[in-house]
Amino acid sequence: xxxxxxxxxxxxxxxxxxxxxxxxxxxxxxxxxxxxxxxxxxxxxxxxxxxxxxxxxxxxxxxxxxxxxxxxxxxxxxxxxxxxxxxxxxxxxxxxxxxxxxxxxxxxxxx
Amino acid sequence: xxxxxxxxxxxxxxxxxxxxxxxxxxxxxxxxxxxxxxxxxxxxxxxxxxxxxxxxxxxxxxxxxxxxxxxxxxxxxxxxxxxxxxxxxxxxxxxxxxxxxxxxxxxxxxxxxxxxxxxxxxxxxxxxxxxxxxxxxxxxxxxxxxxxxxxxxxxxxxxxxxxxxxxxxxxxxxxxxxxxxxxxxxxxxxxxxxxxxxxxxxxxxxxxxxxxxxxxxxxxxxxxxxxxxxxxxxxxxxxxx
Numbered sequence: 001x002x003x004x005x006x007x008x009x010x011x012x013x014x015x016x017x018x019x020x021x022x023x024x025x026x027x028x029x030x031x032x033x034x035x036x037x038x039x040x041x042x043x044x045x046x047x048x049x050x051x052x053x054x055x056x057x058x059x060x061x062x063x064x065x066x067x068x069x070x071x072x073x074x075x076x077x078x079x080x081x082x083x084x085x086x087x088x089x090x091x092x093x094x095x096x097x098x099x100x101x102x103x104x105x106x107x108x109x110x111x
Numbered sequence: 112x113x114x115x116x117x118x119x120x121x122x123x124x125x126x127x128x129x130x131x132x133x134x135x136x137x138x139x140x141x142x143x144x145x146x147x148x149x150x151x152x153x154x155x156x157x158x159x160x161x162x163x164x165x166x167x168x169x170x171x172x173x174x175x176x177x178x179x180x181x182x183x184x185x186x187x188x189x190x191x192x193x194x195x196x197x198x199x200x201x202x203x204x205x206x207x208x209x210x211x212x213x214x215x216x217x218x219x220x221x222x223x224x225x226x227x228x229x230x231x232x233x234x235x236x237x238x239x240x241x242x243x244x245x246x247x248x249x250x251x252x253x254x255x256x257x258x259x260x261x262x263x264x265x266x267x268x269x270x271x272x273x274x275x276x277x278x279x280x281x282x283x284x285x286x287x288x289x290x291x292x293x294x295x296x297x298x299x300x301x302x303x304x305x306x307x308x309x310x311x312x313x314x315x316x317x318x319x320x321x322x323x324x325x326x327x328x329x330x331x332x333x334x335x336x337x338x339x340x341x342x343x344x345x346x347x348x349x350x351x352x
Contacts, residue, residue: 007335
């Protein structure tokens, strides 16, 4: 069986795959020097996942027209405050948006 | 002497080919019931853990793939002695048999597709109708303004994902007749539209390659990468992780 790797744009693929590889560490990097940041990353990742799920669900309900004026206002303010708080916490722990994810091995990435 | 494991094969016979493994050690088969554990001896740890060593490991697996159905084992899997390896294998025997039966005479191919994601998202954004919001978010207030902005982003992302799904369906459909199983990873990044793994019967690999030739002329501004045949890395289903 002759192995073949064929593409007319090797550079483009190398660059794109490197980009994906660079964003996600394979393991949580926790050691005595950075244990606080490691834990914060884990916790903020889970909060970010829940925040995104809430936002997506809210958008679906807005789209379907099942929310009243008051409910939209309340959800809007809640999501806005949640996002502000997340920005603040990311700033405190020096975390970037793209760092808030986890590789789940064969299951793929969390987000 | 420690034992380095490369793969599990569907035969308990001696290997006829002379294969050299890590540290140039001879590769041999340890029979267990009707399957075999492909190993070589190793003195202590693997020296110089590097891409070259990983390629040596992969080389052994690929040579075996020519003659056997196999389950490739992760790089750097070491046991202190043969008895340790056998005691581990005993517990997973039925799992291995199930996988070997399912993967018999099958090989894996990979297809990666890059599309101009940024351009497509921009086009969807430009075509998004201004002030097209549901009645419940009309009017101005901080909460509603926030929801308006998020709703627009939601609709654009949805449009982007729908467009991606449409293209993936066309691509995947080209291969559907020549594959037995598949694993599709969609939009791993804005531009990496599809990272697909296909399990193909050995005798159908020419059909699969022909489908790839067809694919190349389907979307002119997409870029494609074809690789294989590989051992079925992505199609082994472990019962216990």
